[in-house]
Amino acid sequence: MHVTSPVREPLIQGGKTYADVTEDICRHVEAAPTKEWKIAFGLSLIVLAYGSVCLAWTWWEGLGVWGLNKTVGWAWDITNFVWWVGIGHAGTLISAILLLFRQKWRTSINRAAEAMTIFAVICAASFILMHMGRPWMAYWALPLPNAFGSLWVNFNSPLVWDVFAISTYFSVSLVFWYIGLIPDLATIRDRATSKVSKFMYGTFAMGWDGSAKTWARYEYISLILAGLSTPLVLSVHTIVSMDFATSVIPGWHTTIFPPYFVAGAIFSGFAMVQNLMLITRVVYKLEDYITLEHIETMNKVITLTGSVVGVAYITEFFIAWYGGVEYEYYAFFNRMTGPYWWAYWAMMTCNVISPQLFWSRKLRRSITFTFFISVVVNIGMWFERFVIIVTSLHRDYIPSSWAMFSPTRYDIGDYIFSFGLFFTLFLLFSKYLPVVNMAEVKAVLRSTSAQLPAKIAGVAKVRQRGAAEPAYNKDQE
Amino acid sequence: MAELSGKYLVGVYDDDDTVLHAVPKLRKAGVKIKEVYSPFPIHGLDEALGHPRTRIGIAAFMFGVTGCCCVLTLMIWTMGYDWPMIIGGKDPISIPNYIPITFEGTVLFTAFGMVITFLISNGLGPGTHFHPRFDVRATDNKFIMAIEVSRNSMSEEEISRALKDSGAEEVNIKQF
Numbered sequence: 001m002h003v004t005s006p007v008r009e010p011l012i013q014g015g016k017t018y019a020d021v022t023e024d025i026c027r028h029v030e031a032a033p034t035k036e037w038k039i040a041f042g043l044s045l046i047v048l049a050y051g052s053v054c055l056a057w058t059w060w061e062g063l064g065v066w067g068l069n070k071t072v073g074w075a076w077d078i079t080n081f082v083w084w085v086g087i088g089h090a091g092t093l094i095s096a097i098l099l100l101f102r103q104k105w106r107t108s109i110n111r112a113a114e115a116m117t118i119f120a121v122i123c124a125a126s127f128i129l130m131h132m133g134r135p136w137m138a139y140w141a142l143p144l145p146n147a148f149g150s151l152w153v154n155f156n157s158p159l160v161w162d163v164f165a166i167s168t169y170f171s172v173s174l175v176f177w178y179i180g181l182i183p184d185l186a187t188i189r190d191r192a193t194s195k196v197s198k199f200m201y202g203t204f205a206m207g208w209d210g211s212a213k214t215w216a217r218y219e220y221i222s223l224i225l226a227g228l229s230t231p232l233v234l235s236v237h238t239i240v241s242m243d244f245a246t247s248v249i250p251g252w253h254t255t256i257f258p259p260y261f262v263a264g265a266i267f268s269g270f271a272m273v274q275n276l277m278l279i280t281r282v283v284y285k286l287e288d289y290i291t292l293e294h295i296e297t298m299n300k301v302i303t304l305t306g307s308v309v310g311v312a313y314i315t316e317f318f319i320a321w322y323g324g325v326e327y328e329y330y331a332f333f334n335r336m337t338g339p340y341w342w343a344y345w346a347m348m349t350c351n352v353i354s355p356q357l358f359w360s361r362k363l364r365r366s367i368t369f370t371f372f373i374s375v376v377v378n379i380g381m382w383f384e385r386f387v388i389i390v391t392s393l394h395r396d397y398i399p400s401s402w403a404m405f406s407p408t409r410y411d412i413g414d415y416i417f418s419f420g421l422f423f424t425l426f427l428l429f430s431k432y433l434p435v436v437n438m439a440e441v442k443a444v445l446r447s448t449s450a451q452l453p454a455k456i457a458g459v460a461k462v463r464q465r466g467a468a469e470p471a472y473n474k475d476q477e
Numbered sequence: 478m479a480e481l482s483g484k485y486l487v488g489v490y491d492d493d494d495t496v497l498h499a500v501p502k503l504r505k506a507g508v509k510i511k512e513v514y515s516p517f518p519i520h521g522l523d524e525a526l527g528h529p530r531t532r533i534g535i536a537a538f539m540f541g542v543t544g545c546c547c548v549l550t551l552m553i554w555t556m557g558y559d560w561p562m563i564i565g566g567k568d569p570i571s572i573p574n575y576i577p578i579t580f581e582g583t584v585l586f587t588a589f590g591m592v593i594t595f596l597i598s599n600g601l602g603p604g605t606h607f608h609p610r611f612d613v614r615a616t617d618n619k620f621i622m623a624i625e626v627s628r629n630s631m632s633e634e635e636i637s638r639a640l641k642d643s644g645a646e647e648v649n650i651k652q653f
Contacts, residue, residue: 016518018618044515143551152555156564156574164581172588179592182601183616187516190613206596207605210514210615214599216523217531221595224537238575442618443517444494 011105011444014288018442021445022187025434025441030190033431036283039290041431044423051417055130058410063133065410072393076411077131079385080418083268085122085166085240086261086381089233090269091117092173095180096229100220108289109441111184112280112430113273119425120272121430122168123418128166131415158242165239169232176225179218182208185437197420229450244388251392253329254319260312261425263396267439268381270298271374276426278371278436292365299364300409302377306355309384313352331392339404340391343383350380484652485511486636487611488622488645493519496620499643500525503622506639514615531597544586549579553586597631611651622648623651 091113098106127134186208190199241261244252320332484601557570615621
């Protein structure tokens with residue numbers, strides 16, 4: 001029985017029918033690429049090409065082309081890595097954690113958010129390969145006898161944990177995303193007119209027929225995959241934070257890191273989802289699917305995680321003082337007032353103050369403002385990692401080794417490479433795959449839709465038919 | 478989907494509620510339903526059709542246990558026996574340090590094992606897309622009920638009438 005609480009707005013606006021959903025989403029996949037898409041794709045290819053040249057030179061010449069020095073041995077590369085991995089977390093949060101919490105609004109955005117996760121993790125992984133300097137040796141990070149002698153990788157090291165965490169996270173996210181795509185690929189396959197698309201979508205839909213048995217198993221494995229992905233996503237950023245926390249560098253050696261990093265990851269990830277969805281929504285005219293309600297809900301998550309991050313910053317600072325360890329205290333004092341004060345205050349402004357503006361309902365529901373704050377949050381989160389990494393390192397224990405870090409054109413170029421890669425992949429996704437999960441939207445459509453005039457559409461429908469009480473509990477999802 | 482053969486009556490419904498209510502009605506009338514195809518999951522439909530509960534969860538658990546054991550064995554053997562090393566003054570076999578990778582390995586094995594089981598048990602895979610289906614609208618907006626004529630004791634007309642009575646908007650005959 002469909003019963004919708006009358007106080008809630010329908011999730012999908014515009015009185016859509018099932019056929020409308022198919023039509024609205026498939027239209028963009030089936031139509032020829034638009035001019036705007038071609039321009040955007042061309043631009044990202046140019047950015048990618050520039051980045052690739054910088055990257056090629058980085059590998060050819062060696063990591064000496066970066067601005068690293070003896071004191072600051074980790075800088076932009078690791079900053080970018082943590083930043084991208086963090087962004088990836090929002091997709092899994094939306095698709096897995098919100099599934100477990102039965103948040104139906106996620107159905108309109110989960111497909112694109114998961115795609116974003118996968119592309120962000122690819123970008124993050126590219127920084128791991130970059131910082132190896134010799135990417136052809138990357139397989140040495142796998143549990144092989146070292147250099148094929150008898151010495152193995154060190155399983156006690158968080159850096160090795162990271163190898164397992166990131167690769168598991170990437171492959172499980174990819175599988176989760178692909179399983180969700182199969183029913184929609186089948187829809188496109190059944191509508192396809194050209195031979196090529198019939199073959200391609202048909203192959204990737206793998207003979208999906210939508211039988212009740214298949215759907216029952218599909219739902220079951222979606223639930224288990226969500227249950228697996230939830231601790232997985234938390235473990236990934238926990239392990240990333242342990243790359244720092246298990247070291248003895250003042251400013252890194254703190255037990256608060258895992259929850260603080262996870263909250264920060266979700267915070268920046270949601271901001272990136274907002275950026276992408278606000279553009280996609282306008283370009284693809286998906287205003288009925290991604291409504292102001294969705295945007296507002298995501299802004300609430302941003303405010304919540306932003307507040308967690310803010311509390312973590314303050315706690316960290318308090319403990320640095322209260323702990324009474326002068327090196328620890330100096331590391332934090334130096335962040336705030338040292339030569340990198342601007343990075344620290346940029347981080348504080350962007351991450352602690354800006355999300356608090358969303359307490360105003362008007363701002364929370366303003367699309368322009370949301371977009372602006374999302375960009376600000378992502379800048380802030382990049383600075384957070386920069387502050388943690390560079391300002392903790394640059395003042396070494398001996399003042400004679402104090403140094404500053406300034407990025408070279410290759411530091412910047414390699415960062416630009418990741419943007420080129422990300423947007424190229426995202427644009428390909430948004431053109432050739434359905435950006436909204438049609439099957440899941442159809443499943444929540446009726447229980448929340450405006451197909452019937454009353455907001456209590458579900459109740460009205462049952463009464464109207466005069467049916468006996470249904471024998472099956474059909475609470476969707 | 479497996480290959481189909483024989484003669485089928487195909488009822489087309491345009492509403493998930495209708496089809497869900499039609500299933501017990503038809504079964505009570507003695508119609509043997511082969512399967513119902515829908516564009517999205519309908520809760521309670523598989524129970525209504527009398528499908529047994531999926532056992533994929535058991536498979537998933539087994540894969541998880543396998544993954545956990547494999548990864549833990551790898552670490553204990555390499556770090557403790559093949560080339561023992563004392564790192565950070567800890568015992569060569571220090572289980573707390575192995576927890577993260579054990580967890581990741583468990584998740585990896587479970588996810589992949591379960592998904593492969595899912596694909597195999599549903600007959601999904603590359604090269605199956607040319608298999609015939611009852612009605613392609615099942616992936617768009619229609620709910621398709623297939624009834625194999627030879628497996629029913631009722632006549633075609635009777636089944637057809639029962640389908641119409643239960644709310645089907647069309648009844649087609651499909652011969653493979």
